[in-house]
Amino acid sequence: MSMENTTSSRNSILAAIRNARPQAIDLPEVPHYQFEGDRIESFKTLLHGFDGRFVEFENRAAAIDYLNQNLDKSLKIFSTLPDYPGTITNADFKTPHDANVIHSCVSEGVFGVAETGSIWVTNRSLSLAAAALFSTDLYLLLDKSKIIGNLHDAYRIVDFKNEQYGSFFTGPSATADIEAIHVTGAQGEISLTALLY
Amino acid sequence: MKQVNQVKLSESFLKDDAHRESHDKNLWAARMRRDEVARNIPEWEEMRELASRIKMHTLANLDTYLEEFEKNALANGIHVHWAKDAQEHNEIIYQIFAEHNVKVVTKGKSMLMDECGMREYMGERGIEIYEADLGERIQQLDDEPASHIVMPAIHKLRGDVSRLFAEKLGSDPAKDDPHYLNSVMRADMRKNYIRVDAGMSGVNFAIAESGGILVTTNEGNADISANVPPLYVASMGIEKVIPRVSDAALFVRLLSRSALGFHVTQYTSHYHGPREGQEMHLVIVDNGRSERLGAPEYWQVLKCIHCAACMNTCPVYRRCGGLSYDAIYMGPIGIVLEPSYDLHKYAQLPYACSHCGSCGNVCPVKVPIPEYVLTWRKILVDRKEDLLTHRLQMDLGAMVLNSSKTLEMGLKVALNALRYIPKGVMESGVNPWAEHHTDPLPPKETFREWYRKQEETDEKPNKQ
Ligand code: SF4
Numbered sequence: 001m002s003m004e005n006t007t008s009s010r011n012s013i014l015a016a017i018r019n020a021r022p023q024a025i026d027l028p029e030v031p032h033y034q035f036e037g038d039r040i041e042s043f044k045t046l047l048h049g050f051d052g053r054f055v056e057f058e059n060r061a062a063a064i065d066y067l068n069q070n071l072d073k074s075l076k077i078f079s080t081l082p083d084y085p086g087t088i089t090n091a092d093f094k095t096p097h098d099a100n101v102i103h104s105c106v107s108e109g110v111f112g113v114a115e116t117g118s119i120w121v122t123n124r125s126l127s128l129a130a131a132a133l134f135s136t137d138l139y140l141l142l143d144k145s146k147i148i149g150n151l152h153d154a155y156r157i158v159d160f161k162n163e164q165y166g167s168f169f170t171g172p173s174a175t176a177d178i179e180a181i182h183v184t185g186a187q188g189e190i191s192l193t194a195l196l197y
Numbered sequence: 198m199k200q201v202n203q204v205k206l207s208e209s210f211l212k213d214d215a216h217r218e219s220h221d222k223n224l225w226a227a228r229m230r231r232d233e234v235a236r237n238i239p240e241w242e243e244m245r246e247l248a249s250r251i252k253m254h255t256l257a258n259l260d261t262y263l264e265e266f267e268k269n270a271l272a273n274g275i276h277v278h279w280a281k282d283a284q285e286h287n288e289i290i291y292q293i294f295a296e297h298n299v300k301v302v303t304k305g306k307s308m309l310m311d312e313c314g315m316r317e318y319m320g321e322r323g324i325e326i327y328e329a330d331l332g333e334r335i336q337q338l339d340d341e342p343a344s345h346i347v348m349p350a351i352h353k354l355r356g357d358v359s360r361l362f363a364e365k366l367g368s369d370p371a372k373d374d375p376h377y378l379n380s381v382m383r384a385d386m387r388k389n390y391i392r393v394d395a396g397m398s399g400v401n402f403a404i405a406e407s408g409g410i411l412v413t414t415n416e417g418n419a420d421i422s423a424n425v426p427p428l429y430v431a432s433m434g435i436e437k438v439i440p441r442v443s444d445a446a447l448f449v450r451l452l453s454r455s456a457l458g459f460h461v462t463q464y465t466s467h468y469h470g471p472r473e474g475q476e477m478h479l480v481i482v483d484n485g486r487s488e489r490l491g492a493p494e495y496w497q498v499l500k501c502i503h504c505a506a507c508m509n510t511c512p513v514y515r516r517c518g519g520l521s522y523d524a525i526y527m528g529p530i531g532i533v534l535e536p537s538y539d540l541h542k543y544a545q546l547p548y549a550c551s552h553c554g555s556c557g558n559v560c561p562v563k564v565p566i567p568e569y570v571l572t573w574r575k576i577l578v579d580r581k582e583d584l585l586t587h588r589l590q591m592d593l594g595a596m597v598l599n600s601s602k603t604l605e606m607g608l609k610v611a612l613n614a615l616r617y618i619p620k621g622v623m624e625s626g627v628n629p630w631a632e633h634h635t636d637p638l639p640p641k642e643t644f645r646e647w648y649r650k651q652e653e654t655d656e657k658p659n660k661q
Contacts, residue, residue: 006289007279123472
């Protein structure tokens with residue numbers, strides 16, 4: 001398959017579409033639906049419903065203390081936080097495949113979504129997305145004031161110009177593919193903990 | 198090509214109480230959860246209408262939206278390819294793989310790649326493709342197609358998976374707990390992820406305004422496939438494009454709630470270009486879609502966002518199982534879509550319907566499936582692709598119904614016959630209808646006879 005071939009396919013597909021166009025209708029405006037209710041409470045309930053955990057703190061320093069006390073430094077910890085160093089860094093990986101050795105990944109969510117219990121992360125916020133996905137335990141710090149209402153709010157603030165990868169993480173990896181029974185820890189992280197401050 | 202006989206193919210599943218009941222129950226539970234979460238959103242019905250209209254608008258301007266999408270995707274550093282059909286799709290991807298010396302591939306779910314027979318094509322050329330979605334992997338190991346577009350192995354019971362994994366992956370045959378089986382899959386897939394050369398996935402939505410794609414999974418399998426290897430290849434049908442970033446909110450809110458009754462998928466992920474040091478390719482595929490777009494009788498099938506709500510709710514699908522359709526797309530959307538791929542092969546599918554209309558009520562983008570079932574039957578009759586037995590019944594019906602005399606006589610004869618034919622005969626193979634039903638005893642007289650009698654004895658009822 002040469003490049004000319006796909007160019008000619010491109011043109012013939014577009015021509016076929018032009019020939020087939022159904023009657024046009026206007027593009028409707030989608031109202032900016034608002035989230036009603038307590039954002040933080042909703043976020044916590046939804047995240048919990050997706051088997052995500054959360055711990056609440058007075059301030060960021062307390063959340064960092066929690067990490068210092070609870071994470072086993074003898075295991076491989078990857079961190080993107082300036083105030084919490086990990087035990088392994090990007091420099092230790094030749095390719096993202098090597099991130100498979102990570103036990104815990106610690107990072108910061110960009111914002112949270114009350115409607116779904118999701119935390120928005122990106123390739124910039126995670127530094128290495130593979131680190132989060134390969135980890136056993138994923139910890140995401142989240143400033144409670146950054147919990148927004150719903151997905152309509154979320155898609156108004158995402159920055160696709162600068163983010164090659166951006167994802168709403170909602171609880172840990174899960175599957176219901178066997179008899180529709182919900183099981184966590186399918187392919188990605190086995191646990192996800194939001195550290196709310 | 199041999200015609201798919203859905204009735205015959207459903208027989209074994211219908212007779213297997215354990216499988217059928219679990220299937221029915223699990224899918225119905227998804228439908229009930231869907232109702233519950235939908236009820237909690239006051240704007241739900243308005244959102245369905247908007248989603249339908251956005252899709253219609255986009256499809257009516259598909260050429261310009263695809264061009265806008267392509268322009269922005271290219272600016273994001275994505276290599277964009279166009280494929281007229283399955284063959285071209287597979288050739289393009291094979292060439293990319295050959296250039297990168299790819300041997301091991303992990304892949305998220307993609308109905309389109311199934312449609313193109315991509316896995317088999319690569320397998321014949323020495324490229325190992327590992328399905329990374331648990332359900333899809335189960336089906337791959339069992340050498341079976343998916344039976345549901347969201348839960349590919351939902352027709353199986355844990356015992357089936359336990360036996361399969363014991364045989365193919367060396368797991369403990371005495372254990373059939375889904376948590377254990379999942380951990381077997383997880384450990385096995387890690388072996389592939391750490392040596393993967395290329396990742397693949399389908400596309401849920403392609404956003405024209407930003408030139409990126411949206412891919413949803415619960416397992417994160419597409420995310421690992423896209424984020425670990427140096428090469429990521431995704432395929433999308435031409436109909437996947439949506440105009441604006443803000444439209445994604447509407448569709449994401451509808452998708453998972455409709456599919457499984459959950460607010461969102463665990464990973465709702467957006468790819469707007471390769472990461473540093475990576476190459477990202479996207480193949481835009483027609484494979485019959487532009488023809489469908491030009492068919493006023495059924496073009497709206499292209500609105501489908503593959504949520505599977507219509508399957509979960511369909512009484513025929515829930516009882517027969519997805520494999521009985523012997524098609525890539527099954528259930529309600531399958532029976533109005535597959536005949537446009539191959540009219541003769543799938544000519545019997547539009548009859549796998551009880552006309553309850555439920556699919557039309559749950560579809561988040563309002564694909565008029567119930568109407569399309571009738572549309573297809575008309576097309577089949579017009580093109581003489583309906584079953585001969587149906588045609589004879591219809592001809593006989595037309596003859597009888599054309600005159601009130603023959604109708605009345607016919608009814609009389611039929612009622613008497615039904616009263617006196619022994620049950621044993623009625624429920625023998627002569628009357629396949631009786632296989633899952635018992636006919637009630639017919640009344641002694643026809644309605645007309647009763648009415649005439651009333652007119653004689655009463656004060657002319659209902660006549661002023
Ligand atoms: S036709 Fe509608 S309900 Fe069925 S899979 Fe497509 S979007 Fe979902």
